[in-house]
Amino acid sequence: MKLLEERIKKDGIVLPGNVLKVDSFLNHQIDPELSKAMGEEFARLFGDAGIDRVLTVEASGIAIGVMTALTLHVPLVFARKKKSALINEPVYTHRVFSYTKKEYADILVLQKFLPAGENVLIIDDFLANGEAALGLAKLVEEAGSKVAGIGIAIEKAFQPGHQRLLDKGYHLEALASIASLEGGTIRFTAED
Ligand code: 5GP
Numbered sequence: 001m002k003l004l005e006e007r008i009k010k011d012g013i014v015l016p017g018n019v020l021k022v023d024s025f026l027n028h029q030i031d032p033e034l035s036k037a038m039g040e041e042f043a044r045l046f047g048d049a050g051i052d053r054v055l056t057v058e059a060s061g062i063a064i065g066v067m068t069a070l071t072l073h074v075p076l077v078f079a080r081k082k083k084s085a086l087i088n089e090p091v092y093t094h095r096v097f098s099y100t101k102k103e104y105a106d107i108l109v110l111q112k113f114l115p116a117g118e119n120v121l122i123i124d125d126f127l128a129n130g131e132a133a134l135g136l137a138k139l140v141e142e143a144g145s146k147v148a149g150i151g152i153a154i155e156k157a158f159q160p161g162h163q164r165l166l167d168k169g170y171h172l173e174a175l176a177s178i179a180s181l182e183g184g185t186i187r188f189t190a191e192d
Helices: 002-011 032-045 061-072 131-142 161-167
Strands: 013-015 019-021 053-057 076-079 091-097 104-110 119-127 146-156 172-180
Touching: 002 032, 002 146, 002 172, 032 061, 032 146, 032 172, 053 061, 053 131, 061 076, 061 119, 076 104, 076 131, 091 131, 104 131, 119 131, 119 161, 131 146, 131 161, 146 161, 161 172
Parallel strands: 053 076, 053 119, 119 146, 146 172
Antiparallel strands: 013 019, 091 104
C-alpha cells in the first residue's frame, strides 16, 4: 500500500534489534485518515472471505482493527494483555512472547466475544516472529471458529513470522512488507 510505505519512509525510525518505530502515526499518536485507509484496504483484501468478526490485540491493533470492522460492518474484539478485576467470566487465553517488551503475556478474550462457528479476521500492527498472530489464531481455533485471514499493517518479511503463518496455511496479507532494515535503511520487498 503506497500511502503506508510513503509514511513509513517519511516518519519511520529504525532502532537497534530490527525494530521500526512508527509512533507518530500507528503506535502512539494515531493518524485517523491513514488508519481509515488501512482498514478499507484490509476490508477490500478480505472482503470475499465472509468475515463475521475482526480480532486484534491491544493497543496498537485497535485503531486499524476498528476501521476494518467498520468497513466490513462486523464487530471488533481485542485481546487484552492483562486480566482486569472486571473479567470474571470464562476466557480463552494463550501465552505469547512480546517482541518489543521481551516478556511473556497471557492474552485473553472473553469466550462470549468469540462465539463458535465464525470466520474471524485477525488484524495486527506488526509481524515479526509471528507470536502475536499465532496466539490470536489459537484463541480463534480454541473457540471453534476459523481464521479467515491475517492482515498485518507492517510485516518484517525477513523475520520468521511471515513463513510461519504461511506454513500453517493462513491467508496472510501485509499492507507494507519490509525486506530489510539493515544499516538503518528501510527497504520494501519488490512485490508492491
Ligand atoms: P511478533 O509477535 O510477530 O514477534 O511481533 C509482533 C508484535 O510485536 C506486534 O504486535 C508489535 O506490537 C510488536 N512488534 C514487533 N516488531 C515490531 C517493530 O519493528 N516495531 C514495533 N513498533 N512493534 C513491533
